[in-house]
Amino acid sequence: MQGVDPAWLPDEAYRPIGTRRTLIRGSGPLVETVHGEVTQACVRFGGSVSFDGPAGPYDLVLELTGDGSSEAFTFERGDGRTTVTASGGPGLLYGLFHVVRLGEAAFRGSYEREEHRPELALRMLDHWDNVAVHPVMGQVERGYAGGSLFWQDERARGDLERVRAYGRLLAACGINAVAVNNVNVHGTEARLLTDRIGEVADIAGALRPYGIRAHLSVTFAAPVVLGGLETADPLDAGVREWWAEATARVYEAIPDFGGYVVKADSEGQPGPFAYGHSHADGANALAAALAPHGGIVHWRAFVYNHRQDWRDRRTDRARAAYDHFVPLDGEFASNAVLQVKHGPMDFQVREPVSPLIGAMPRTRLAVELQATQEYTGQQRHVCWLGPMWSGALRFRPEEGSPVGELARGGLVAVSNVGDDPFWTGHPLAQANLYTFGRLAWQPDADPDAVLDEWIRLTFPDAPQRLITGLHAVLDGSWATYEKYTAPLGVGFMVQPGHHYGPSVDGYEYSPWGTYHFADRDGIGVDRSVASGTGYAGQYAKPWAEVYESSETCPDELLLFFHHVPYGHVLKSGKTVIQHIYDTHFEGVAEVEEAREVWASLTDLVDPARHARVAERYEEQLRSAREWRDQINSYFLRKSGVPDAHGRRIY
Numbered sequence: 001m002q003g004v005d006p007a008w009l010p011d012e013a014y015r016p017i018g019t020r021r022t023l024i025r026g027s028g029p030l031v032e033t034v035h036g037e038v039t040q041a042c043v044r045f046g047g048s049v050s051f052d053g054p055a056g057p058y059d060l061v062l063e064l065t066g067d068g069s070s071e072a073f074t075f076e077r078g079d080g081r082t083t084v085t086a087s088g089g090p091g092l093l094y095g096l097f098h099v100v101r102l103g104e105a106a107f108r109g110s111y112e113r114e115e116h117r118p119e120l121a122l123r124m125l126d127h128w129d130n131v132a133v134h135p136v137m138g139q140v141e142r143g144y145a146g147g148s149l150f151w152q153d154e155r156a157r158g159d160l161e162r163v164r165a166y167g168r169l170l171a172a173c174g175i176n177a178v179a180v181n182n183v184n185v186h187g188t189e190a191r192l193l194t195d196r197i198g199e200v201a202d203i204a205g206a207l208r209p210y211g212i213r214a215h216l217s218v219t220f221a222a223p224v225v226l227g228g229l230e231t232a233d234p235l236d237a238g239v240r241e242w243w244a245e246a247t248a249r250v251y252e253a254i255p256d257f258g259g260y261v262v263k264a265d266s267e268g269q270p271g272p273f274a275y276g277h278s279h280a281d282g283a284n285a286l287a288a289a290l291a292p293h294g295g296i297v298h299w300r301a302f303v304y305n306h307r308q309d310w311r312d313r314r315t316d317r318a319r320a321a322y323d324h325f326v327p328l329d330g331e332f333a334s335n336a337v338l339q340v341k342h343g344p345m346d347f348q349v350r351e352p353v354s355p356l357i358g359a360m361p362r363t364r365l366a367v368e369l370q371a372t373q374e375y376t377g378q379q380r381h382v383c384w385l386g387p388m389w390s391g392a393l394r395f396r397p398e399e400g401s402p403v404g405e406l407a408r409g410g411l412v413a414v415s416n417v418g419d420d421p422f423w424t425g426h427p428l429a430q431a432n433l434y435t436f437g438r439l440a441w442q443p444d445a446d447p448d449a450v451l452d453e454w455i456r457l458t459f460p461d462a463p464q465r466l467i468t469g470l471h472a473v474l475d476g477s478w479a480t481y482e483k484y485t486a487p488l489g490v491g492f493m494v495q496p497g498h499h500y501g502p503s504v505d506g507y508e509y510s511p512w513g514t515y516h517f518a519d520r521d522g523i524g525v526d527r528s529v530a531s532g533t534g535y536a537g538q539y540a541k542p543w544a545e546v547y548e549s550s551e552t553c554p555d556e557l558l559l560f561f562h563h564v565p566y567g568h569v570l571k572s573g574k575t576v577i578q579h580i581y582d583t584h585f586e587g588v589a590e591v592e593e594a595r596e597v598w599a600s601l602t603d604l605v606d607p608a609r610h611a612r613v614a615e616r617y618e619e620q621l622r623s624a625r626e627w628r629d630q631i632n633s634y635f636l637r638k639s640g641v642p643d644a645h646g647r648r649i650y
């Protein structure tokens with residue numbers, strides 16, 4: 001595609017395959033995709049590909065041994081031949097991408113037979129895309145990469161070549177599901193479920209060759225707004241029938257449709273509360289409609305009071321998901337998946353892991369991450385989220401399984417992609433998308449190794465200086481971002497509405513439940529059981545105890561759990577106030593340094609990509625300085641405590 005960045009599938013990545021002799025065995029649509037991939041590589045690089053040919057001297061054999069839908073594959077190499085086998089089409093495709101990732105290494109030495117399979121069956125991106133441009137949120141809610149890939153001029157794009165290319169990229173990092181519209185379902189978008197399902201079918205058709213299923217966000221009020229019924233009561237027989245019929249028609253249009261995503265009773269969206277019913281009742285009504293077709297409903301747990309009175313100290317937004325959903329454990333249908341944000345608030349740069357995860361053993365949970373950088377620099381700042389996500393996935397709510405295993409309903413990320421030529425606005429934000437896919441495949445993967453993989457694929461044949469430079473600007477970028485923004489887990493302090501840039505008190509007296517409570521003596525939210533909101537008590541041991549006391553609470557979460565005086569001494573040995581000053585100066589210095597590193601790579605990166613990143617570094621630096629100066633000045637003025645190093649604070 002002209003002018004579109006190849007991201008982690010540049011032509012060059014196929015050279016090791018394209019220069020060799022490949023045999024492909026088996027039949028079916030995904031085998032055709034594999035065949036197409038290899039054929040193109042051979043056309044480019046001079047190798048050969050045979051389809052179901054006789055045994056011969058092949059360097060690579062890709063063999064489908066069954067007709068299932070398994071995503072597993074085996075990989076081995078001996079006697080000068082590399083072999084991938086799979087019993088399902090998706091497995092063969094993932095096996096091919098495994099070979100692409102290995103590059104030349106796939107054709108050297110020998111490998112014992114390895115079995116690969118994804119640890120999580122569902123690896124999904126939620127696109128917060130609107131069909132019609134929303135007056136406030138634009139076309140992509142919280143989107144920082146241009147318009148929607150799927151929707152243009154109030155309908156599905158006619159030319160779906162880009163969508164197909166997107167599916168290819170996603171498959172190459174292991175993603176197998178895409179929700180094509182915003183969880184806030186507005187009027188036009190509601191109709192995708194019924195009279196406009198054909199447009200969803202077109203998109204599904206473009207993604208299917210890459211093993212990706214389409215899902216749809218639907219409004220709980222659909223029986224009323226689309227069906228003309230008087231109620232959307234989930235226990236009403238007519239309502240259930242409406243959902244069953246509507247869903248049957250969806251499957252007529254899209255036989256492999258994945259299912260629904262629902263944001264109900266959340267931030268103004270309709271839900272079962274209006275009828276006096278529970279979220280399990282709501283989810284189960286839709287699950288019942290989907291069940292005969294093998295579909296699932298992803299029911300979001302992002303339910304809280306967004307019209308809180310800031311004077312009310314008993315209500316704690318962090319508690320809300322647990323309080324709403326834990327009592328419903330065991331009541332959800334087996335094809336209803338509860339989709340939980342990884343933290344209890346809203347994708348802040350630092351949050352504890354949601355206590356809901358681990359507390360609902362009889363419910364299928366999916367964990368939701370945010371690739372779109374709403375609160376982490378909006379794709380103007382470099383902020384590689386691999387370490388944060390990996391930390392959440394490796395967290396063990398109690399003795400036993402880590403979050404990555406408890407997420408039996410899958411791993412979901414809010415997409416960071418749009419119709420931008422670099423896909424993600426900031427070219428380096430592609431690393432987040434790639435890392436998400438790979439962590440969804442293997443939640444305990446080492447994020448640094450994943451980043452390295454992304455670098456080597458995206459910048460083929462990169463000299464060591466480029467690899468080192470890319471690691472230098474990406475590895476610690478999340479830590480850097482945290483340093484110059486809201487300190488020690490307290491969160492927010494962003495400009496209301498668009499959430500970009502600092503405003504320490506932007507949400508302090510708002511109804512959203514996001515407060516830091518800074519006064520002249522101290523800062524932080526007391527969420528202890530002993531004297532606060534009791535949130536710490538939602539965790540199992542040992543965490544309930546660890547978080548309960550400011551003595552044992554990890555520094556990085558201190559202000560999330562405790563209100564402490566500015567002179568409180570952290571485990572690092574610094575006072576809270578000095579920590580605030582120091583990290584804000586350091587954060588800006590680190591951005592300055594990263595910008596220099598990037599500038600030094602001019603000769604090694606193609607000019608358009610280099611220029612795009614360079615331009616964003618200017619903005620990141622400006623913004624980081626603004627954060628530093630506003631935060632430091634605010635706390636100097638509140639506390640009256642001077643910086644121990646006498647640096648300039650305003």
Ligand code: GCU
Pocket residue numbers: 141142183184263302346374
């Ligand atoms: C955040 C975000 C909203 C989004 C919501 C959600 O609050 O700012 O734009 O709709 O999350 O996850 O539903």
